[in-house]
Amino acid sequence: MDKLKRMNTATVAVMDVRQQEALSPGAGTLELLDSRPDRLRYAAQVDKAGLAVFSEIHYPEGWVAEINGEELPIYRVNYLLRGLNLPEGAYEISMRFEPKSYFGTKTLLVIFQYVSVLLLLGALGVAFGQKQRRMPPKLLHIFPQASSFIQEDQAQLENYFEVLQDVRPWTDKRKAIGNFLGQGLFLLRRLAEVDYVLVQFAGYWSFLPTLLGKWYGKPVYIVLHGTDVAALPELGYGSLRIPLLRRAIHWSLKWATALFPVSSALVWTELHFDTRIQNRKQGLYAHFPDLLSPVAIIRQGVNTRFWAAPHQLPRQEKQFAAVMGPGQEYLKGLDFIGELAKQMPEYTFHIAGIAAEKHSSLPPNVYLLGRLDAEALRELYRCSGFYLQLSLFEGFGCALVEAMAAGCLPIVAQTMHLPHIIGESGYLLPYRTLYAWEALWKQIESEREAWGTLRQRAQNRAKTYFDSTLRGEYLQEAIRI
Secondary structure, eight states, rough: OHHHHTTTTTTTOOOTTTOOOOOBEEEEEEEEEETTTTEEEEEEEEEEEEEEEEEEEETTEEEEEETTTEEEOOOETTTTEEEEEEOEEEEEEEEEEHHHHHHHHHHHHHHHHHHHHHHHHHHHHHHSOOOOOOOOOOEEEEEESSHHHHHHHHHHHHHTEEEEEEOOOTTOOGGGHHHHHHHHHHHHHGGGGGSSSEESSHHHHHHHHHHHHHHHHEEEEEEOOSSSOOOOOTEEEEEESSHHHHHHHHHHEEEEEEESSSGGGGTTTEOOOTOOOOOESSSSSHHOOOSSBBBBBOOBBHHHHTTTTTOOOOOOEEEEEEEOTTOOOHHHHHHHHHHHHHOOTTSSEEEEEEOGOTTTTSOOTEEEEEOOOOHHHHHHHHHEEEEEEOSOOOOHHHHHHHHHHHOOOOEEEESTTTTHHHSSEEEEEEESSSHHHHHHHHHHHHHHHHHHHHHHHHHHHHHHBHHHHHHHHHHHHHHHH
């Protein structure tokens, strides 16, 4: 880890020679063809045989790499990434998750299951003379509050499972004991009848499900959204800055069957957008480096069909939009937006989610709109020329994807997963300073003729990569593995 701080990991790789031989670097190109929780495919053009580093978490138990049916060893590189020693030539690389503990007994289990099913069907045929309909598997969905992205997950899960819910007011500390008792009784009563358990966010509410899931032999999965893998006391943000909650999360993550972070930044990241951030290393392995639970990144999704519905509203090129919730003002950059508004009095800044009466000192061209329903928020996106996501820490950025689907031109902080979300469809602010903004805005204004193309590109990117139906498909596949 110390060497990683002093080297350029784009050109140099570190390997543990105590566990594996040192390899010379290769040369060529790799293109990701398919990415799923349990398999990856790449097209390779290798000009010089040698080591290639893949931006995937190294997990030694179960992952198999092959080239044309021939298995290759997977090396641990740069502490947490995967590496392969590739031969020269053009070919396809596949990586599959095939834990031996599962596949070693799969054949016997399948034979036993088929014999059992045939016997059962024969008995039912004789007794009743008709086929019996198989019910969908049951899934218990646990979450602390019904946020819009959790409601979207709920809708997608109902396409594949019979879903039960357990929702309790965990944010109210006065009800903590009652929540634990109520959840414990609920799980003891209902856990035996479900096939899977999915928990949104790691927290106090994930402790009993993962513990009892072990006892009952039920697979329990945790979706990681951001605050559950962060500790930023200087921002007053992150569940891991609270000692008791950190312990509950740690045990939950250890006991979970698998973890589903909504972005790669939640696995490991370093924060450089704002110099006032002291605890720069964040993410799952930054806080729990010895964690062994399997990890599958399943990107968050939104209903892009709703946000991209046709409309006739004129777009205001001098209007910015942003979304943030109460208590997130500094984290989401409201004070910095106020500074931008002072520098750009001819532009208006419309902020959804924040009540006006709490921030009377902002410039007059900043409009705080309070909480908006989905239809009103969509109208805001449609009328705005630009969308600002200048967060100091952002687990994913659902509002950003919504705005892109509605045709806003995105301008985001160069931090976390935000650059990956916009790709080449918007602009990156490298640092949270007025100097950096002035340079970026000069570039944006000089490329005015490209705004329409960028907005169309943003819409297409949102639909292609971040639609909720795609997330639902990947989520159910990962749960059923």
